[in-house]
Amino acid sequence: MEASNLSKILYIDLSNKRYWIEDRSELFKEWLGGVGVGIKLLQEECPKNIDPLSPESPIIFCIGYFNGIYPLASKTIALFKSPLTKNLGESHAGGRCGVAMRMAGYGGIVIKGSSEKPIYLVISNEGVKFRDASALWGMNSSSTVGRIIREREAGAGIRAIMRIGKAGEKMIPYACVNTETFRHFGRLGLGAIFGSKKLKAIEIFGRNSFKIFNPKDYRSIYDEIYNAVIKSGAMKKYHDIGTSMNVLPLNNTSSLPCKNLQFSKFEGAEELSGENLAEKFLGRRAACAHCPVSCIHIAALRIPYENEPYFYKTKMIAYDYEPIYSLGCMLGIKNPEGFLKLLDIVDELGLDAMSTGVILAWATECMEKGIIGIKDTNGLELKWGDYENYIKAVKKIVDMENEFYEALANGVEYASSIYGGKEFALAYGGNEMPGYHCGIATHIGFAVGMRHSHLDNAGYDIDQKINAEKKIVSIEEIAKMIFEEESWRQILSSLVVCFFSRKVYTPEVISRAFSAIGINITLSDLKEKGKAILKEKYKFKIREGFSFDNIRIPKRVTETPTPQGILKEDDIRKGIIEYKRLIEVEN
Amino acid sequence: MVKRLAVIDVDLCVGCQSCMFACNRRFGEAGLARTAIFVQSVGGFERGFVVKVCRACRDPPCVKVCPTNALIERKGGGVRLDYRKCIACGNCISNCTIGAIFWDEVMKKPIVCTYCGYCVNYCPYGVIKLEEI
Numbered sequence: 097m098e099a100s101n102l103s104k105i106l107y108i109d110l111s112n113k114r115y116w117i118e119d120r121s122e123l124f125k126e127w128l129g130g131v132g133v134g135i136k137l138l139q140e141e142c143p144k145n146i147d148p149l150s151p152e153s154p155i156i157f158c159i160g161y162f163n164g165i166y167p168l169a170s171k172t173i174a175l176f177k178s179p180l181t182k183n184l185g186e187s188h189a190g191g192r193c194g195v196a197m198r199m200a201g202y203g204g205i206v207i208k209g210s211s212e213k214p215i216y217l218v219i220s221n222e223g224v225k226f227r228d229a230s231a232l233w234g235m236n237s238s239s240t241v242g243r244i245i246r247e248r249e250a251g252a253g254i255r256a257i258m259r260i261g262k263a264g265e266k267m268i269p270y271a272c273v274n275t276e277t278f279r280h281f282g283r284l285g286l287g288a289i290f291g292s293k294k295l296k297a298i299e300i301f302g303r304n305s306f307k308i309f310n311p312k313d314y315r316s317i318y319d320e321i322y323n324a325v326i327k328s329g330a331m332k333k334y335h336d337i338g339t340s341m342n343v344l345p346l347n348n349t350s351s352l353p354c355k356n357l358q359f360s361k362f363e364g365a366e367e368l369s370g371e372n373l374a375e376k377f378l379g380r381r382a383a384c385a386h387c388p389v390s391c392i393h394i395a396a397l398r399i400p401y402e403n404e405p406y407f408y409k410t411k412m413i414a415y416d417y418e419p420i421y422s423l424g425c426m427l428g429i430k431n432p433e434g435f436l437k438l439l440d441i442v443d444e445l446g447l448d449a450m451s452t453g454v455i456l457a458w459a460t461e462c463m464e465k466g467i468i469g470i471k472d473t474n475g476l477e478l479k480w481g482d483y484e485n486y487i488k489a490v491k492k493i494v495d496m497e498n499e500f501y502e503a504l505a506n507g508v509e510y511a512s513s514i515y516g517g518k519e520f521a522l523a524y525g526g527n528e529m530p531g532y533h534c535g536i537a538t539h540i541g542f543a544v545g546m547r548h549s550h551l552d553n554a555g556y557d558i559d560q561k562i563n564a565e566k567k568i569v570s571i572e573e574i575a576k577m578i579f580e581e582e583s584w585r586q587i588l589s590s591l592v593v594c595f596f597s598r599k600v601y602t603p604e605v606i607s608r609a610f611s612a613i614g615i616n617i618t619l620s621d622l623k624e625k626g627k628a629i630l631k632e633k634y635k636f637k638i639r640e641g642f643s644f645d646n647i648r649i650p651k652r653v654t655e656t657p658t659p660q661g662i663l664k665e666d667d668i669r670k671g672i673i674e675y676k677r678l679i680e681v682e683n
Numbered sequence: 684m685v686k687r688l689a690v691i692d693v694d695l696c697v698g699c700q701s702c703m704f705a706c707n708r709r710f711g712e713a714g715l716a717r718t719a720i721f722v723q724s725v726g727g728f729e730r731g732f733v734v735k736v737c738r739a740c741r742d743p744p745c746v747k748v749c750p751t752n753a754l755i756e757r758k759g760g761g762v763r764l765d766y767r768k769c770i771a772c773g774n775c776i777s778n779c780t781i782g783a784i785f786w787d788e789v790m791k792k793p794i795v796c797t798y799c800g801y802c803v804n805y806c807p808y809g810v811i812k813l814e815e816i
Contacts, residue, residue: 099713165713167701195700199715243727253723254715278728303716305789311711318708322701326807382728383699388807390697394729412729 099165099306099613102129102203105137108217108224110293111151111209115224117202124203129160130590131186132629134175137206138184139636148179148285149267149292151210157197158205160591164198165306166609167322168597170384172197173589178284179269180451180507181526183640184633186547187272187286190392191279193256193300194592195385200302209293216259216297218249221304229296233265237444238274241297251301259297260287261446263494267291268505270451270528274443278382278392278414282448283549284527309614317609322388324600331389334596338393339417340370343425349563349659351534351556354425355480356457356520357652360533364430368420373432379412384594391596397436413440421531422453427460428480438483438490445494452493454528455508456486462517472500472515509648519651524548525642529650535559535660537574540671543647545582546633551595553582563659571667575674586629587622634679644676685759685816686798687739688720695808696732698722702802702811709801716788719796720811734810737761737783737796745775745784745795754795759816764795 103121108114120133127133134156141154155176162169172194178185197205201221214229232241238261245257256275263271264287271287272280281287290296308314325331333341346352347365354362366372370393379396383389394414401407413436423442424435442449460478462468470477474497476485489501496502503511508528512521522529524542530550532538541555542548550556558577562569569577584603585595593601603619610617634642654663706718720736739761746754746762753768754775771792776784787794800813 164715167704239727246726253721276728303714303788305707305710305712305714305716307712314711314713315708322805380729380731381697383697385700386704388697388699388701388805390699390808392697392728 097201097304097306099161099308100615102161104202105204105206106202106219106224108205108207109209110207110211110215110295113211113226120204124161127629128587128590128625129203130158130171130173130592131175131586131633132590132625133204134158134173135629135632135636137204138175139632141206141208142177142636144639146177148177148182148185148289151293152208153177153289153292155207155286155289155293156204157193158592159194159197159203161613161615162591162593162609163194164304164386165613166318166593168325168387168389168600169591169593170194170387171589171592171594173592174273174281174286176286176289177640179267179288180285181548181642183525183642184546184637185284185286186633187281187283188551188589188592189273189275189279189281190384190387190594191256191276192254192385193258193275196254196256196300196302199254199304200300201304207293207295211294214294214296216245217295217299219298219300220251221302232296234262236262238446239277239444242274242277245297245299249299251299254303255299255301257297257299260290260295261444263446264288264291265296266494266496266505268447268494270448270507271446272448274446278394279384280448282450283547285448287446308612310612313608313612317605317612321600321605321609325597326388331596331600334391335389337370337374338391338415340373340393340415340420342417343369343420344371346532346534349534350657351532351659352425353421353522353529353531353533355428356426356461357522357533357656358461360656360658362425364425364428367430367432368424368435370417373415377432377436387594389596395436397433397440399437411436411440413443415439418531419449419453422450422528425531426453426457427483427486429483429486430481431483434483438486441487441490445490447490447494450530451507451528452490454522455493455504455511456489458508458512458517458521459489459504461520462515465517467517468500468515472498474498474501522650522652523648525647532556533653533656533658535563535658536571536663536667536671537562537578538658539649539653539663539668540574540675541578543649543668543672544578544644544675546630546637551585553578553585559658559660571670572674575671575678578671579675579678583626583630584623586626586633590625590629631679644672647672685757685761686800686813687761687816688736688796688798688800688803689738689812689814690734690736691809691812693734693810694731696722696734696810697808698724698728698732701805701807702734705802705805709799710789712789717790717794719785719794720802721783721785735781735783736811737798738781739798739816744778744780748774748778750774761798762795763797764793766790766792769793
């Protein structure tokens with residue numbers, strides 16, 4: 097097969113346990129792959145106003161031309177209708193699924209319908225096998241599910257195993273899909289959709305080889321990218337300490353949300369810093385497929401058994417900045433062991449770590465303010481730093497033990513609409529807020545971003561630059577920068593390369609990399625396509641009820657100082673209006 | 684000078700597969716169908732990785748089971764595969780003690796390391812090295 101040929105979409109109908117393959121090369125030619133092709137498939141497959149947890153609600157996985165061909169193209173994107181925000185659901189994961197999909201010969205996978213009994217899928221170039229997953233349903237640990245499938249199925253070394261935990265089975269709208277134990281399709285509840293379809297897991301593997309239009313140019317641009325990553329230091333931050341490198345700089349600049357953003361500085365930042373975690377706990381490093389960076393940092397936590405002397409278990413727990421923010425700083429947990437134990441249970445149950453932390457932080461503040469009492473929590477005291485009780489609370493959320501935990505299981509937007517405390521319920525567009533409080537661009541970015549995620553447009557990055565250079569930038573300019581960045585990121589997530597490699601994959605490099613595999617695409621084509629994809633995504637988001645005009649800005653955001661001082665709601669709104677104008681004008 | 688690929692310290696391996704992709708690129712192709720080096724986890728990423736590649740045995744077991752003498756013993760250790768003679772029976776694959784002979788999905792024949800060392804350039808962690816025997 098030619099590397100320039102990416103065309104096969106695998107359609108899987110879970111209701112009838114059948115599958116078929118369609119050639120959709122026209123889609124890839126026009127929309128590249130990843131989110132570009134994904135959004136077109138979602139528009140085709142997702143009926144308007146559908147219940148995200150109904151059988152008709154589709155799951156779309158897509159990769160792009162660079163997966164399996166160039167280094168750091170290790171991501172897979174998933175598109176779906178989010179059960180959390182009820183509009184566009186988008187999630188990206190690393191691990192091995194992006195490369196495995198390419199090697200199995202598929203550019204996209206569309207999953208529809210719903211199985212009566214729990215199943216898991218085995219996908220290869222030979223098609224799809226439907227396997228009984230009754231024995232796996234209800235298991236406490238999603239890593240056990242991975243181990244069992246690993247032992248039962250072929251594909252060692254070249255496979256991805258996506259799976260859900262109990263949270264997904266119970267259709268908690270912020271349940272994630274775990275892949276290769278340590279990576280996640282997090283945010284916006286893909287896990288719940290798996291659960292609604294009784295789809296416990298998907299294994300994908302394959303071994304393809306792709307003919308290259310110009311092998312000499314290919315090897316040379318490959319080396320250029322590879323060396324830029326390895327030698328230039330462009331990715332040193334992710335390589336050495338990992339994303340947890342962010343803890344101290346954010347804390348030092350008072351940009352680190354702490355205790356439900358009552359503060360933007362955390363007294364436990366040293367303990368939870370990437371530096372400290374690496375020194376005391378780092379047990380192993382691992383990489384996504386076809387990426388030499390190895391940003392995956394796995395802590396080895398040795399835990400004694402309380403009643404059995406000389407018995408220990410060693411848990412391997414992958415940590416990143418975002419869970420440190422949400423399950424550490426936001427909950428006032430200074431103790432790194434406590435933080436790791438909490439992260440471990442969140443992971444095993446298959447909850448999104450960011451949403452879970454933000455929800456628990458809101459609940460803790462509610463308890464502090466007397467908005468809820470121990471009657472609501474079934475006797476559990478929620479207080480900052482008490483990780484043991486937070487571990488209990490997480491289990492109660494997944495079990496939906498009573499009305500209160502059921503409310504928490506539906507996200508902070510919902511819970512605060514029942515119990516109050518809306519002014520400190522940290523969510524944008526219904527999605528729990530990420531861990532940055534760097535200034536106005538950060539919050540405009542969260543508000544307008546497609547997923548209301550920090551990675552949509554990296555508004556925090558814009559703020560960090562503005563803050564470092566002590567520049568004064570108008571809100572209009574900021575909105576424009578956010579728009580440009582989010583547009584460009586559509587290209588990166590259509591290839592699909594990791595955002596961490598964005599400084600290496602410049603428009604010029606991308607254009608030459610395309611040319612080596614026989615696809616001609618100019619720099620201006622790329623930029624135009626980015627904007628077009630963004631527009632298509634907003635079309636879907638707006639079709640499903642999103643509006644720029646009624647985005648709730650949590651009051652807390654404008655109460656706690658940022659490095660730019662106290663933010664004004666009016667200014668954030670101005671930025672949102674300008675961004676909306678850009679989306680409309682530019683398209 | 685006869686060389687072989689040595690695995691220096693497998694605990695440094697992060698499982699990035701760069702060596703596997705490099706091996707396939709020798710043919711001017713991208714992918715994993717023709718790679719003669721293979722990395723897999725010991726049983727989950729958390730337990731580390733194993734690197735499977737021909738260690739250039741002296742007295743190689745694969746040679747003994749080849750019915751057409753397509754596998755030729757190399758002086759000093761290791762083998763060379765003569766594709767013209769190979770009938771793709773797969774005996775060598777099943778009899779390699781360390782599982783270091785693979786299936787070339789394009790040629791539809793076995794593939795074994797040629798000790799060229801191209802992959803070494805793509806191991807930033809120093810897991811593998813080309814050494815003289």
